[in-house]
Amino acid sequence: MYKLILTAIPCGMLLTGCVDEPSTTAPAVTTAQQQQQQQSATPQPPQQQSQPVNKPTLSQEEVKELNKKLLSAAAEGKTDEVKVSLAAGAEINAQDARGRTAAMAATHGNHVETVKVLIEAGADINIQDDRQDNPFLYAGAEGYLEILKLVIDAGPDTKIYNRFGGTPLIPAAEHGYVEVAKEILTRTDVDVNHVNNPGWTALMEAIVLNDGGKKQQEMIQLLIDHGTDVNIPDSEGKTPLYRAKERGYHEIVQILQKAGAR
Numbered sequence: 001m002y003k004l005i006l007t008a009i010p011c012g013m014l015l016t017g018c019v020d021e022p023s024t025t026a027p028a029v030t031t032a033q034q035q036q037q038q039q040s041a042t043p044q045p046p047q048q049q050s051q052p053v054n055k056p057t058l059s060q061e062e063v064k065e066l067n068k069k070l071l072s073a074a075a076e077g078k079t080d081e082v083k084v085s086l087a088a089g090a091e092i093n094a095q096d097a098r099g100r101t102a103a104m105a106a107t108h109g110n111h112v113e114t115v116k117v118l119i120e121a122g123a124d125i126n127i128q129d130d131r132q133d134n135p136f137l138y139a140g141a142e143g144y145l146e147i148l149k150l151v152i153d154a155g156p157d158t159k160i161y162n163r164f165g166g167t168p169l170i171p172a173a174e175h176g177y178v179e180v181a182k183e184i185l186t187r188t189d190v191d192v193n194h195v196n197n198p199g200w201t202a203l204m205e206a207i208v209l210n211d212g213g214k215k216q217q218e219m220i221q222l223l224i225d226h227g228t229d230v231n232i233p234d235s236e237g238k239t240p241l242y243r244a245k246e247r248g249y250h251e252i253v254q255i256l257q258k259a260g261a262r
Contacts, residue, residue: 069085071102099131119153141175169192169194170194173202199235217251244256
């Protein structure tokens with residue numbers, strides 16, 4: 001702050017000096033500022049938003065033709081053609097005359113990469129064909145391990161059963177697909193003691209419908225390790241132990257007895 005200094009003037013007037021007063025003169029406006037002010041004052045035209053490009057509407061006949069191409073390509077494992085058909089507007093869950101979707105057709109051919117692409121594109125893996133098969137049921141029954149892994153990753157409905165009222169574990173046990181059975185038992189909630197329409201569990205089919213060899217012995221031990229009930233009888237009231245003895249499968253008899261079979 002500055003002090004106000006008053007000086008006496010002979011004529012009786014008072015003068016002020018050394019006073020720091022704010023300037024009342026408006027600052028000069030530069031040319032650049034003037035241009036900016038003029039631009040901001042001028043109304044600007046609204047910006048046009050980019051519009052999404054709509055695909056041309058397809059007729060029913062065109063969609064049907066694309067669906068045929070999709071199903072054919074999937075059945076033959078032509079993954080690139082599957083992608084082209086989907087991009088063109090084919091319906092991913094379209095079904096052929098046998099009720100097979102593209103995912104099911106690809107599973108039949110064990111075309112792993114094609115199944116992978118279809119699942120990633122949103123295929124419904126639970127749709128059953130005319131034989132009540134779907135990718136989960138069929139891959140398990142046929143021993144298609146890599147496809148089974150993909151389908152399990154996608155989260156199948158494990159309460160959907162095949163035409164025999166069974167899970168994929170039962171035919172896998174029958175055929176001795178040990179790795180497939182491991183995948184099902186460790187990564188899904190499939191019931192190891194499920195009884196199908198003929199009245200057999202996975203354990204019973206592993207005994208009755210195969211040769212009792214090393215692979216079946218390993219399968220039976222695997223089922224036991226995952227909690228199978230070794231005393232569930234078949235539709236005739238015969239136990240797994242009875243059926244194993246009946247067939248002379250001595251090693252399996254020993255495995256069953258060790259697990260408490262009667």
